[in-house]
Amino acid sequence: LSTELESLRHLPAESTDGFLLPLYLNTGLVSESRPIGIEESAGVGLYRTELPFLVRDSFPGEEVQMANYRKVLTTFAPRPVTIRTLDIGGDKPLPYFPVVESNPFLGWRGIRVTLDHPEIFLTQVRAMLQAAIGLENLRILLPMIGSVTELDDALRLIQRAHDELHDEGLSVMRPPVGIMIEVPAAVYQIESLARRVDFLSVGTNDLTQYLLAVDRNNSHVAELYDELHPAVLRALMQVVSGARSQEVEVSICGEMAGDPLAVVLLLGMGVDSLSMSGGSLPRVKAVIRSLSRARARELLKCALQFEDAAAVRRLLMNTIEELG
Ligand code: PEP
Ligand code: MG
Numbered sequence: 578l579s580t581e582l583e584s585l586r587h588l589p590a591e592s593t594d595g596f597l598l599p600l601y602l603n604t605g606l607v608s609e610s611r612p613i614g615i616e617e618s619a620g621v622g623l624y625r626t627e628l629p630f631l632v633r634d635s636f637p638g639e640e641v642q643m644a645n646y647r648k649v650l651t652t653f654a655p656r657p658v659t660i661r662t663l664d665i666g667g668d669k670p671l672p673y674f675p676v677v678e679s680n681p682f683l684g685w686r687g688i689r690v691t692l693d694h695p696e697i698f699l700t701q702v703r704a705m706l707q708a709a710i711g712l713e714n715l716r717i718l719l720p721m722i723g724s725v726t727e728l729d730d731a732l733r734l735i736q737r738a739h740d741e742l743h744d745e746g747l748s749v750m751r752p753p754v755g756i757m758i759e760v761p762a763a764v765y766q767i768e769s770l771a772r773r774v775d776f777l778s779v780g781t782n783d784l785t786q787y788l789l790a791v792d793r794n795n796s797h798v799a800e801l802y803d804e805l806h807p808a809v810l811r812a813l814m815q816v817v818s819g820a821r822s823q824e825v826e827v828s829i830c831g832e833m834a835g836d837p838l839a840v841v842l843l844l845g846m847g848v849d850s851l852s853m854s855g856g857s858l859p860r861v862k863a864v865i866r867s868l869s870r871a872r873a874r875e876l877l878k879c880a881l882q883f884e885d886a887a888a889v890r891r892l893l894m895n896t897i898e899e900l901g
Contacts, residue, residue, distance in 0.1 A: 600617070603852050622853075636673075665687075764784075776825060779831065814881070
């Protein structure tokens with residue numbers, strides 16, 4: 578099987594009826610100078626910036642961050658690299674920035690922290706913009722957006738960072754800006770949010786956790802955590818249709834994008850791209866190359882009629898088995 582997957586390495590992720598679904602890489606979580614999947618991926622769909630913040634004993638400055646972002650932008654250029662602004666808090670606390678909360682996942686995390694500390698946000702965005710000079714392949718992604726106000730505030734700060742650098746005489750690009758869709762409130766405001774940005778990226782890890790009220794890291798409730806839950810599928814349908822109505826690209830960057838079963842449904846929904854860890858690329862590509870988009874649509878229609886995740890999973894298991 579592995580040689581079979583290996584032989585797909587240089588073939589596109591294309592369905593049997595010719596629909597191309599670009600596959601991007603998630604990276605940044607571990608320190609790797611050449612992440613697996615560099616050659617096969619269409620670029621980076623999610624670069625998590627927490628690591629350089631986690632391994633230090635104080636906030637990294639503009640120069641340190643810039644060198645870091647420059648490295649990943651250079652490695653993948655001219656392919657796009659989507660860099661997410663700091664998503665600390667929740668399951669990613671910083672040792673030198675202690676926050677005591679009884680409910681960290683519902684607390685001060687992601688964009689909430691950086692909007693309260695614009696100096697952290699501005700430093701990071703300035704570092705990203707300078708790192709992209711001459712490469713121009715940067716895209717900026719904002720985590721944990723739950724309201725239009727948060728998004729407008731963040732967009733204003735990005736504009737400010739850009740204007741400052743421009744006034745300093747640097748020829749910085751205006752990068753496409755997108756948001757993570759991972760807070761349920763964002764799903765219900767999808768059109769207002771989509772209208773303001775260049776792309777959407779669905780964080781199914783958090784979206785599932787928040788929709789189902791199931792802690793993504795708690796083994797006692799691990800069985801309840803299921804991305805194939807009908808509520809999650811319906812939320813995704815709403816996000817895709819909101820994105821379509823505003824003609825904005827939508828991608829999936831949570832673990833779901835690397836799950837061969839779920840990918841059948843995502844292909845059926847018509848998402849524009851998937852982003853996953855390098856290890857998942859070959860299997861996902863194999864699934865996409867084994868069925869038509871028309872078939873994926875039929876399966877999606879069928880899956881949406883089921884009332885529980887187990888039935889959806891059975892349907893997809895049977896399908897994958899049949900496809901070989
Ligand atoms: C997600 O929530 O699905 C996601 C991709 O972000 P993270 O796992 O970093 O929270
Ligand atoms: Mg998340």
